[in-house]
Amino acid sequence: MSKYQHIREAAYYANMELPKLNLVIFTFGNVSAANRDLGVFAIKPSGVPYAELTPAKMVIVDFDGNVIEGDLRPSSDTKTHAVLYKHWDIGGICHTHSTYATSWAQAQRDIPIYGTTHADHKTVDVPCAQPMDDEMIKGGYEYQTGFQIMNCLSERKLDHREVEMVLVGNHAPFTWGKSADKAVYNSAVLESIAQMAYLTEQINPDCARLKESLIKKHYERKHGPDSYYGQ
Amino acid sequence: MSKYQHIREAAYYANMELPKLNLVIFTFGNVSAANRDLGVFAIKPSGVPYAELTPAKMVIVDFDGNVIEGDLRPSSDTKTHAVLYKHWDIGGICHTHSTYATSWAQAQRDIPIYGTTHADHKTVDVPCAQPMDDEMIKGGYEYQTGFQIMNCLSERKLDHREVEMVLVGNHAPFTWGKSADKAVYNSAVLESIAQMAYLTEQINPDCARLKESLIKKHYERKHGPDSYYGQ
Amino acid sequence: MSKYQHIREAAYYANMELPKLNLVIFTFGNVSAANRDLGVFAIKPSGVPYAELTPAKMVIVDFDGNVIEGDLRPSSDTKTHAVLYKHWDIGGICHTHSTYATSWAQAQRDIPIYGTTHADHKTVDVPCAQPMDDEMIKGGYEYQTGFQIMNCLSERKLDHREVEMVLVGNHAPFTWGKSADKAVYNSAVLESIAQMAYLTEQINPDCARLKESLIKKHYERKHGPDSYYGQ
Amino acid sequence: MSKYQHIREAAYYANMELPKLNLVIFTFGNVSAANRDLGVFAIKPSGVPYAELTPAKMVIVDFDGNVIEGDLRPSSDTKTHAVLYKHWDIGGICHTHSTYATSWAQAQRDIPIYGTTHADHKTVDVPCAQPMDDEMIKGGYEYQTGFQIMNCLSERKLDHREVEMVLVGNHAPFTWGKSADKAVYNSAVLESIAQMAYLTEQINPDCARLKESLIKKHYERKHGPDSYYGQ
Structure with a gap:
């Protein structure tokens, strides 16, 4: 069995969740799963319909994008995936053009924390990275998108282990986590x-953010440290 | 057969309705079914996906939460369930983060009675309990949520047998009824x-509430007393 | 075979379309099918879930509601169905609390004709009948709802053969047609x-109604007379 | 095998995608597939439900509409299809009354380019053709709709090979492409x-269009010329 079989399968099953969760249509969206020991990740091939995907069709790429x-x-x-894996200790990344998250990205607004559904997952507004400046666009667009995401978090002093999602302004959301499943x-x-x-x-229209307590x-x-959710 | 088998099954089937009715995603939401003679209720285990639930996995808890x-x-x-069972003569409780009800809870507004769909089920606006004060949050959060719900109804002089639903401000809805099925x-x-x-x-934007008649x-x-709906 | 078998089946199949078309949840909504020669109609029993309906469970009622x-x-x-059958030469009636139509009814507004999808089916705004006055409510509510619908059309000089739908203010839509299928x-x-x-x-917000031509x-x-749609 | 079998099947399968993609209800919408060598296209028959369609039921029409x-x-x-095939080198056309695109058409507004989902498919706002003037309506409505679409693109100096979609004001969208599948x-x-x-x-409400870079x-x-999407 190939040493990449595990991440091929992890990436395959995670990608297949996207249409089931109504997060993508056609070939939009992609998920990857990393093996950090081997320094590689498995990712969806470009433009292949979900119905035609198999674990064997996942592409193995290193953290420099080769x-x-x-x-x-x-x-x-x-x-974009490669840059994030290279700099962050994460196991999976997911990118979609899901309807509502993408609309907030297009509106170039952070998503305010209005309730406990949000607070169950993070303590801050979902950050929206400002659209890339023209110099960055010319210099390898997808590569720079990775840095745009990292810069957005570092400017706001957010830790990628606590805030596992970002909106890329005018574009769409990226999420990540310990595994591809968690990213999805x-x-x-x-x-x-x-x-x-x-x-x-x-x-x-005058609604207030959730209070800190x-x-x-x-x-x-x-x-x-004293969490009591889950088994 | 266990003396709890009946409520295990009632809770199981009621929980399984939540994803079918598009009221929850993942492990969000929970339903319980009480046996008031035995002074216990069966409730969903924490963080277990709906697809993995069975009646045997329901947890039996007494009205003090043990x-x-x-x-x-x-x-x-x-x-929260335990407090409500202890103080109210009800047979089932349901909690979800369903999209529209949760959005009204986040907006901290009662839902005005605008039509007969609403009036078929209750005669008043759906009450939204104000967010808990910081003292209550520290003193056993879920326990206090039960009291927050009861206080909301009693302050407005509402009877829990006639108004079987509430929004917890900034959080999400809770509903109840004679059975777990009715709560769902x-x-x-x-x-x-x-x-x-x-x-x-x-x-x-200038719409009027339904008139009293x-x-x-x-x-x-x-x-x-002269109802003529149903069999 | 019962002389009512045909309308029992017509009403049954038409009622079963409602959940498939996402027009109802639970037992909301009802469809009837008339046999005008026999002066009767078959209608859904009250409060019975769609999954438990059969043609045999449809109830046969005359045009006076017996x-x-x-x-x-x-x-x-x-x-309400009986009154409409008694006064209008129609073969089927459908009542739902479908989300958007009911919201317009609650907003007490006619639905303006904004495009050709609307014009393909009628030449006027969808009329919204004003909520019933208190005298009518006391005098047999469902019976008066029938007259409320008829009055709405006659006040606006609309012909029920050309306008087969109405919103009952603060309540929900009623539609009708030559058959139960057409009403659905x-x-x-x-x-x-x-x-x-x-x-x-x-x-x-400043959009214009469709022009008359x-x-x-x-x-x-x-x-x-020169229609060229359909076979 | 009929020389039209290929486009009959192409049109059939493309039409069957419309209800699956939630773009139509009932018999609304139609797709055609052209064989430009033979100067004909296959199109959905009028008013036939999708469940009853077969390749054999597709109708073969020439570019003058015979x-x-x-x-x-x-x-x-x-x-409308005939006019577009006659003047443009395209292989498929799709017409629906899909909810959101039709609402923009009814609002008589171009759809502004707000993000990369849009930019992945075209570089300009989706054009909305002004409603037809009364003279055109009298002169063969569907025939004139074809010219209304072509005029809209030419007035704005848009190339139908780059902008494969238009809103017809007060009506609904038309799209096209190299094949019927691409049009859908x-x-x-x-x-x-x-x-x-x-x-x-x-x-x-103050959101900005996507910047040109x-x-x-x-x-x-x-x-x-250096595209790197797809296989």
Whole structure:
């Protein structure tokens, strides 16, 4: 069995979740799964419909973006994935153009934390990275998207282990996590948060952000040292 | 057969309705079913995906929140359920983060009664409990959520047998009823009412509440002494 | 074979379309099919879930609202159906609480004719009947709802053969047609029109109604003496 | 085998995608597939439900709108298709009344380019053709709709090979492409773009269009001489 079989399967099954969760249509979106010991990740091939995907069609790429194994061309967003794997200790990345999260990205707004659904997953607004400046666009677009994401978090002093999602302004969301499955989970949670934040502002244009004591309480229920969520 | 088998199955089947009714994603949401003679309820285990649930995995808990039987940790919202069972004569409770009801909760607004779909189920606006004060948050959060719900109804002089649903401000809805099935039914009705009230205000920002004579008529069709709905 | 078998089946199959078309949840909504020669109609029993319906469970009622055959209690809206059958030469009636049409009814607004999807089915705004006055509510609510619908059309000089749908203010839509199937079709078309009219006003608050020359052209394509739609 | 078998099947399968992609209800919408060597196209018959369609039921029509082969009456929009095939070198056309694209058409607004999902498919706003003047309506409505579409593109100096979609004001979208499949794909992409542009404006009424450098970059990723999307 190939030493890459595990991440091929992890990437395959995670990609197949995207249409089931209504996060993509056609070939939009891509998920990757990393083996950090081997310094590689498996990613969806570019432009191949989900119905035709198999584990064998996943492309193996190293953290500099070089194809290591695979007959197909990798996702056009591969270099963004590579940059994030190279600099962050993460196991999976997911990129979609899901309806509500993408609309917030197009509106170039952070998603305010309005409730406990949001606070169950992070303690801050979902950050929206400003659109890339023209110099960066010329200098390897997908490569620079990775740095755009990292810069957005570092400028705001956010830790990628605590905030596992970002909106790329005028573009769409990227999420990540310990595994490809967790990255996909984060994309679905983000889409739900994005829809509810939109509706909350429509229902009450003067609505207030969640207060700090509740933010802290909910996040710690799931993630603090004394967390008591899950088994 | 275990004396708890009946409520294990009631809780199991009621929980399984939540994803079918599009009221939850992943492990969000939980339903419980009580046996008031035995003074216990069966509730969903915490963080277990719906596809992996079985009646045997439901956790049996008493009305003080102590686990009586079951290998898994109960839902993180268990103490809220326990408080409500202890003080109210009800048979089932349902908690979801359904999209529209949660958005009204985040907007911290009661849902106005705009039509007969609402009046078929209750005669008042759906109450939204104000977010908990910081003292309550520190003092056992889920436990206090139960009191927050009860206080909201008593302050407004509402009877929990007539108003079987509440929004917890900045959080999400809780519903209840004679059985777990009825509690789930109420969650689905609430979600539908919440969506239509949102749209009604968008279509006509000056829309008026339903007039009292129609509220009374519709509620009595289904619930009055001369009700003529159903078999 | 019972002389009512045909309308029992027509009503059954038409009712079963409602959940498939996402026009109802639970037991909301009801469809009837008339045999005008026999002066009766078959209608859904009250409060019975769609999954448990059969043709045999449909209730046969005459045009004065008397049950002629059937073990179950008919829909609580039966008298509204009876009044319309008695006064209008129609073969089917459908009542739902579909999301967008009901929201316009709650907003107490006619649905303006904004495009050709609307004009393909009628040449005027979808009328919204004003909520019933208190005297009518006391005098047999469902019976009066029938007259409320008829009055709405006659006040506006609309012909029920050309305008097969109405919103009952603060309540929900009723549609009708030559058959139960056509009544259900009209409910689905109305829901689509209602959603698009809502979105049209959100996208352009100053949007204009469709001009008369286009209204006339589209309606005549489908319904005029030289219609050329369909086989 | 008939020389038309290929386009009959292409048109059949492309039409069957419309309900699966939630772009139509009932018999709304139609797709055609052309054989430019033979100067004909296959199109959906008028008013036939999707469930009853077969390749044999597709109607063969020439580029002047004359029926060449087939027992059924072709789509009422056939002459619009004929005009576009006659003047443009394209292989497929799709017409739907999809919810969001139709709402923009009813609002008589171009869909602004707000993000990269849009830019991946074209570099300009989706054009909305002004409603037809009364003289054109009288002079063969569907025939004139073809010219209305062509005039809209030529007035704006747009090339139909680069902009494969248009909104017909007060009516609905038309899309086209090298094949019937590509035309359907474009309709689904347009619906997604239309929904996200609507939401973007709701979330941020002052939102800005995508800047030119990003428009150019994204379009060239998929369509430029050095494109690197797909296999």
